[in-house]
Amino acid sequence: MDGPLAGIRVLDAATLFAGPLAATLLADFGAEVIKIEHPGGDPVRSHGAQRDGVGLWWKMIGRGKRSVTLYLGAPQGQELFRRMVADADVVIENFRPGTLERWGLGYSALREINPRLVLARVTAFGQVGPYARRPGFGTLAEAMSGFAAMTGEPEGPPTLPPFGLADGIAAVTTAFAIMTALRARDRDGHGQQIDLAIVEPILTLLGPHIVAYDQLGQLPPRTGNRSSNNAPRNIYRTADDGWVAVSTSAQSVAERVMRLVGRPDFIAEPWFTTGAGRAGHAAELDEAVGSWISARKTAEVLSAFEEAEAAVAPVYTAADIVEDPQFRALESIITLLDPELGPIRMQNILFRLSETPGEIRWTGPPLGAHTAEVLSRYGVDERALTDLRAAGVVR
Structure with a gap:
């Protein structure tokens, strides 16, 4: 073509x-x-x-x-x-x-x-x-x-x-x-x-860090895997030594996560109603989410989050990416025949156009x-x- x-x-x-x-x-x-x-x-x-x-x-x-x-x-x-x-x-x-x-x-x-x-x-x-x-x-x-x-x-x-x-x-x-x-x-x-x-x-x-400095004199702190804009948001270890990423940028998702991990009491707290408020209590939320995840294997965690319609993803290496069914459905990885190396897999094109x-x-x-x-x-x-x-x- x-x-x-x-x-x-x-x-x-x-x-x-x-x-x-x-x-x-x-x-x-x-x-x-x-x-x-x-x-x-x-x-x-x-x-x-x-x-x-x-x-x-x-x-x-x-x-x-x-x-x-x-x-x-x-x-x-x-x-x-x-x-x-x-x-x-x-x-x-x-x-x-x-x-x-x-x-x-x-x-x-x-x-x-x-x-x-x-x-x-x-x-x-x-x-x-x-x-x-x-x-x-x-x-x-x-x-x-x-x-x-x-x-x-x-x-x-x-x-x-x-x-x-x-x-x-x-x-x-x-x-x-x-x-x-x-x-x-x-x-x-x-x-x-x-x-x-x-x-x-x-x-x-990098977003509004220049505007925030200009208007408020603020400089963004280093927060590791946490976010200064919402919580819980982190990488958590599972019982079988896997890792999963959790994000709660939307209020409704944050509430689903806390219900899933057995801590709906947090939802009633006044600070829980905003992302910034939750970020101010990230340690407490991480403890609740992290302890629940650490007691379960990766597959169980992913399944429970999916059922609860909460945002989660496994932390992948290339070995996981080439086997993942979603990447296969998208054809994100393609196999080509190289004259020097034979069959070779690599990332496919960035996006799909329906007509061209x-x-x-x-x-x-x-x-x-x-x-x-x-x-x-x-x-x-x-x-x-x-x-x-x-x-x-x-x-």
Whole structure:
């Protein structure tokens, strides 16, 4: 199937996570994504777990893309890139601000080649300001956005997530920004530049902490797995050493939970009528809920909560996810045939469209697998390709 983004050509010249993942999301829905890699490869190929020397993270983030090696620091690479830009719709890059300009590939130069081009620039701190040229990764965004300060146990240190949270949020935001710019291009007839700082999307998703500080002078405390907005809300251990998460954001659910665990007396307390009031008595509520859960096995807990129409979920690992019937019903995990690793399971596309569904066309390809195929479109024959290989411009 072509997918709703068929006909959109994306040059993914970014590395590691935020920019490349945005391109992956576009590829999932039919965009032709040409992954432009340094001849040494995107660092994500060697990042994290590997099997037989093959990077597993790459297999997911490189899915649906054509891999082309091209050294943009060389004049021959820059000239080829200009040819590719001429019929591209989108370029995604995450070089340090000023790098593209130094190569003669800044937005003003690319716009002259292709006025309809959308250039998405994804960096830690954006294109302007005193930090713009600093090197940075999602970890710094998680620290500077306020996320780490409010995450962790009350008496413990600020805590970072064990995965690329800020990068992932920035990737989804970048894909949205690109689609917004393409829609504007349809209306106005010309492209534009997107300046996306990785620190900003996570700053927005953290909620009203800036407003609360501005209006009340409040800073959110670290509360561990508890919430300052409602209770009971925590992770609880079961009798068979499982873990379950309970949330009571709605008043009616909080009341059902307390009836279920045999403590309806709490419901009559004046403080129980609001989430903030319950959060102020989290220790008492946790004791009631936790003691009830700890006396029962995980399956019994889940069944009782479901019958009571109270919100609960088991704490899963990947081993649990691939066996869960709900994920199977949603087809959240898909099996693909990889030319290097054989059958491989990974997360499916983010959402389902009823009329124009997306599709994962292939897993992350070997480095440079499509170099000859793609560059042939731009006048590079076998002889020229040999010369470029010899010069180290392609691999």
